[in-house]
Amino acid sequence: MTRVLLVDDQELVRAGFRIILQSEPGIDVVGEAANGADAVRLARELAPDVICMDIQMPGVDGLEATRQLVADASVTSRILILTTFDRDDYLFSALRAGASGFLLKTASPEDLVEAVQVIARGDALLSPKVTARVIAQFGVAAGAESTPSAAAATVDTADTADTAASAATAAASVAVPLAPVAPAAPDPGLTDREAEVLSFVAQGWSNAEIATALFVGEATVKTHVSKVLMKLGVRDRVQAVVYAYENGLASRRRA
Template structure:
């Protein structure tokens, strides 16, 4: 059973998330909070597997709550940030705060459930819509696409996997594109992260655009 804590200042949003998640076999919403401070308190009290965290909330926001929880070694919960880009001007600060995934609030119920399951399984999730924003933020026009041979530590297959990660593809989408199994993709992704010295796929995407491996519109 995947135990989920909802942290959002909008009661209607929490109610919708609760209905969607509780209707999924193997997922249970175990608590709710309307601000970051209460979210931190309940996270330590309930020890959920996943925390669905809003970014903007009164008092302590989701970004500060995430920093506090990630810095606490006793907290094992993984954090899925739920956001809208019209108002979340500081979203990209959360890339360094330690969240395990980012999902737009406009995502479908199916994508929400998938995101919770992915994060609960120990993987990181960066949706294609969020990836586009990462590209806009980190992949400025000043970056020049470098030859992929500049990264000899990556095998040809790992280069392909990183290129697809940079587009925001999920493991299943990468598996379909490369005609391999998801288990094989997970192995390749793990190898890419280790060779780049980054801790999750979110940082791998940022690395790809900051280092000229990929550029916007490529």
């Protein structure tokens, strides 16, 4: 069972999320909190696998609660940010705080269930539009070119246009300075192949796409990605993308 903690200051919102998630076999909502302080306390007591975290709450907000939980070595919960506000400062602050996913509350019930399942497996989740904004923010700064991902390819034509427009304007609209997600290291000890895999990950490519490009099995790519995360000292692919762009590793390719 995937154990979930719901954190939102609106009881009606929590009730809705509970109904959606509890209806899915394999998901158990083990607790609820109305603010960040209670979220930190319950996370330590209940040890949920995934925490669905709102941002704007009285007292300790979701971003601060996320920072505290990520910094606590005794907490292994992964955090999915759920917010009503589609704002770049929230997005990048959440990534910087160590969240493993970012989803708008306007998402469908199916999207919420999938997000919880993805994050519980140890992966990270960003919607295609959000991924485009991450790549645009760091890619423009680093002079890197973004590459279409499998996720972006699944959206319809109208959504693709929105994604492209978002990517094109993101760099100008984001004013939040980003701190490195891990101590900057000029050479984290990546092999040529690992550096190549990281460059694909930084462009939003899926494991399947990378495997096809490198003519290797998907399991081999997963092994490379795991080693990259370990060497960079980051929690997941989202943090790896941020690290890669901030430390000039996004465009390294095997000769």
